[in-house]
Amino acid sequence: MNHRQVDPESGEGRVGDVDVVIAGGGPAGCAVAAALAELGLSVLLVDAGVDRHKQLAGELLHPTGVRDLRALGFGDVVDAWQSQPVRGFAVRFQAPARTLILPYGSGVTGLSLDHATLTNSLLESVARRPGVTLLGRARVTAVEHNDARGVRLRFSQQGIEHTLHARLLVAADGRASPVRRMLGIAEHHARISTMLGVTVDSACLTHPGHGHQFVGGPLHVLAYAIQPGVARVMVDLPLGSTAQTLKGHPELLHTLPSGLKAEVWRALEEGPAPRMASNDDWLAETVWVESAVLVGDAAACCHPLTASGMASCFHDARALQEALRRHPGPVHRALEHYARERRPAQRTRVALASALYSAFARHDEGMRALRQGLLHYWEHSPRGARASMALLSSEEPRMRVMTREYLRVVGHALIAMLSPQAQAGRLRSAAPLLRASGPPLRDAVASAVEQMGSWLHRRVRRPVYRLARAGWASPRRAFASSR
Ligand SMILES: Cc1cc2nc3c(=O)[nH]c(=O)nc-3n(C[C@H](O)[C@H](O)[C@H](O)COP(=O)(O)OP(=O)(O)OC[C@H]3O[C@@H](n4cnc5c(N)ncnc54)[C@H](O)[C@@H]3O)c2cc1C
Structure with missing residues (x-):
């Protein structure tokens, strides 16, 4: 794979073909490189090389992220870090002034450390793995062709443009993902x-x-x-x-x-x-197209108050590994599987970050009431505090659990309004509180409908479609498969 040649006339390079090209050597790119090299695939990791010492980005890693990093073979890197243990969140409310502890489940800890140390050590470690070749200070500049058989792309390094063919392209180039745009994937920003x-x-x-x-x-x-x-x-x-x-x-x-x-x-x-x-919120409309797939922030990014971005990157890497292990044949089968498996947890993560940011930072009457509800809930229910932390840390990915917890908080907000300590007129906040609950509940319903649709597609539509192709059912009754 290190076989690179430069045409003396055009000045262009040609690189020997590889199984996988990963654009971006951040937390997501490193984790995916490790995951796919473990499957025996040849991996070219192309990283533009941002200066991590100047960045303000991920430094707190939840226990799920630590667990996934170890499962991806980075245990020695994690053990060598001079990281600080994290046992949960301490949430300090301003009025009334009170601090409540949201603990992780028993026996698990997260960690925190400086972003540059965290990311650079992952990159150094993965570059030493058999099957992985790191091209530093190199940038994917164009996706020339992408179909079910693979991708042809261009990248530049030290002023020289190279072309390359790969069976799979992984875009791990962060939230503003230039590769996502090269692939023509629509985004919400x-x-x-x-x-x-x-x-x-x-x-x-x-x-x-x-x-x-x-x-x-x-x-x-x-x-x-x-x-x-x-x-x-x-x-x-x-x-x-x-x-x-x-x-x-x-x-x-x-x-x-x-x-x-x-x-x-x-x-x-x-x-x-x-x-x-x-x-920013950056959400890709789809996470795969033909032989290219998005991971980490390139696939979905939300406000960092839940500190779940890196855990999500490592989860994506494991999900992609599992999908390719299960579907070693045509790549689109694996990518479809990957997209389906990761989507429910991502929806919950993004909806939670948005709901929590509103509750923590907004100053309208509805959100003030919701904050009182959170305070009351966590103060009176240690189980509720643990459930909230499980959602925050992505340990609990189910949207229906988030909806249930949200409704409990709304219930506690109403109880807090009726308490003898509540200020006179507080009940007036009930209407704005209930109105503010609309968007999170709409998200929950949309997610439930989507999951039912996905179940229907797998259990009913796809088998009918296959039967139709095999001539066992009327093609008119078969449904086209969708992404
Ligand atoms: C203020 C802030 C605080 C945060 N705090 C936390 C936290 O405490 N905990 C947490 O888990 N998460 C946190 N996050 C989120 C976390 O930083 C991200 O989720 C994580 O860095 C995403 O990793 P990534 O590999 O997807 O992308 P990035 O870390 O953005 O890496 C992308 C890589 O792609 C490379 N690249 C870009 N373009 C190209 C190209 N064309 N070709 C090749 N390479 C390219 C770049 O050089 C870079 O190395 C925070 C984010 C912010 C903004």
Whole structure:
């Protein structure tokens, strides 16, 4: 596979064919490379090489993600990290001022560490695997042809363009995925907010060993330790904000405990320039087309408050591996299987991030009431707190469980309104609360309908279609298969 030749006249390169080309060497690309090399496939990992030290991105990994990384053979990398253990989330509400712990299930821990260390060590490790060839500082520039037999694509490295044929192309090139566009896959994109990140002394975090969420104040804030003595603080600002926005309005940090507030302020005044990122929803209309497939953020990306992005990348890698193991024949069978298997969990993850962001950060009457419901629910139900954390960490992927938990929170919000401590007139919030519950419940119904459709397709339509092709049933009654 390392056989690369450059035509002296055209200056173009030709690379020996491979089974799989992966565009992007981030968490998703590394995990997929490991998963597919384990199946005995030859893998070319093409990575543009963004500077991870400048990025504000994934640093907290839930237990599901740790488990999947170990299953993909990265156990030695995980053990070598100087990561910080994470036992769950500590959610601090502003009014009334109270902190509630959402623990993971018993005996499991997540971890957190600096993004560059995490991603670079995965890339170095996977590049050493038999069957994997890493092309660093290289970029996929065009998909020239894509059909059921494979893809022909172009990539550039050091100013030289190469062409290459592969049986499968995996787009793991992040949320703005240029390869997704080259494949002509439609996308839904919505910008949500701007994230500002600084590092502070981790001694000012009130609940060591937990991811901290500060909710209900002027700004939503996330914080967790990323190495001994150092914590990352991420402040969710309105779209288009800069560090100056925060410096000009110190009252926006009013949600934070005084020690943490002073540390963030010190970092803004004296520390290196804060890291910035935009928080976006990017959802691909389909995750596969012919012999190409999307994984990780290229397939779906949502607001990072649930810290589920990397766990989702590793889950995608395992799902793709399993699909190719089950369907070693034509690639489209495996990709169809992959798309079907990952979709319910993705729908739940994206819907949850959206519902939770509204509940944590919005200030309308309905969302204020919902926050009271969350506080009341978690305070009165340890089981509810664990169930919420299972959903947050993608341990629990079922939409109907999310719907059930959401309805319980709404019920607790109504109970909180009726309590003797509730302020006079609180009951007026009931109508906005019920109206705000509409979108999450609509998502749940849409998901249930889609799953029924998918079940119908597998159990009824596809067998009828096959019979029709074999001449056993009337073609008119057969249904075309769909993606
Ligand atoms: C502010 C913020 C905080 C976050 N916090 C968390 C968290 O705590 N926990 C968590 O799990 N997730 C978190 N996430 C999400 C997490 O960072 C992403 O889910 C994860 O990085 C996605 O990995 P990926 O491999 O799909 O994409 P990326 O990490 O974006 O990697 C894409 C790779 O593709 C390469 N590339 C791009 N174009 C090309 C091309 N044409 N050819 C070849 N290579 C190309 C790039 O160089 C890059 O290496 C956070 C995200 C943000 C924005």
